[in-house]
Amino acid sequence: MALPTPSAPASAGARMRLAMQTERPLQIVGAINANHALLAQQAGFQAIYLSGGGVAAGSLGVPDLGIVGLEDVLTDVRRITEICSLPLTVDADTGFGASAFNVARTTRSLIAAGAAAMQIEDQAGAKRCGHRPNKEVVTLPEMVDRIKAAVDARTDPEFVIIARTDALASQGRQSALDRLAACIEAGADVAFPEAVHDLEGFRGFARALPAPILANITEFGQTPMLTVDELAAADVAIALYPLSAFRAMNRAAQRTYAAIRRDGTQRAMLDEMQTRLELYESIGYFAYEEKLDALYAGKAA
Secondary structure, three states, rough: OOOOOOOOOOHHHHHHHHHHHHOOOOEEEEEEOHHHHHHHHOOOOOEEEOOOHHHHHHHHHOOOOOOOOOOHHHHHHHHHHHHHOEEEEOOOEEEEEEEHHHHHHHHHHHHHHOOOEEEEEEEEOOOOOOOOOOOEOOOHHHHHHHHHHHHHHHOOOOOOOEEEEEHHHHOOOOHHHHHHHHHHHOOOOOOEOOOOOHHHHHHHHHHHHHOOOEEEEEOOOOOOOOOOHHHHHHHOEEEEEOHHHHHHHHHHHHHHHHHHHOOOOOOOHHHHHHOOHHHHHHOOOHHHHHHHHHHHHHHHH
């Protein structure tokens, strides 16, 4: 495997828009870190996602309750975009601040860090996971202001802005529809109705809104595990799997720690582990090593 090369001349936002045109529904998988971004790329995915809940739980070990800050997210974004050229969509929660100025700063910072798209939601500042109860949403004008601030702050005109509403749970379908329609009119590129309960719900949003629809196919939540064929039939443009690999990784770690503690050895878990060679091939270890050997050989000469 060759050493990482600079990204293609097209902006990250342009690569995201191309991916959306090339694959429908576009499958976007969560990558909790740069290593997982490479694994997703090697599996054939065309786009990846950094979950706010993933940053909270994975990088900080805290719940997804508005605790994460912009710099926490930017650290993970930079690490991913530095090594993986797939367009990265970033969960920006409520914009990381109380005003439109915060949203604008978040937008500019994400673009500068190499992100291709951002998701911004209409929850109140003390946000919760989108599939948990007792969510509170801001007023429709405040959400529209968030979208306008993000649109106006774009330094890459191709950067994709995804408007997410959590109003379905507390205010019903019409409120969610009105909010997404207003966000699209304000300049949002993609509509994200959170916690939709069935395929017909997605079909209704797709019929009513003049923008691509994103379906969050997260596990153990309010939305069923719909297939890409089912989503395509409902005219859904993007299928998001924000934490699938992260959950699998956590379960594997739990089982491995338990086995080592129980058995006094890791032998029982070897068949479930990525081998040293597989890791080296995934991260391009041998290309780095060959480069290092060549440099030292030159010095010796």
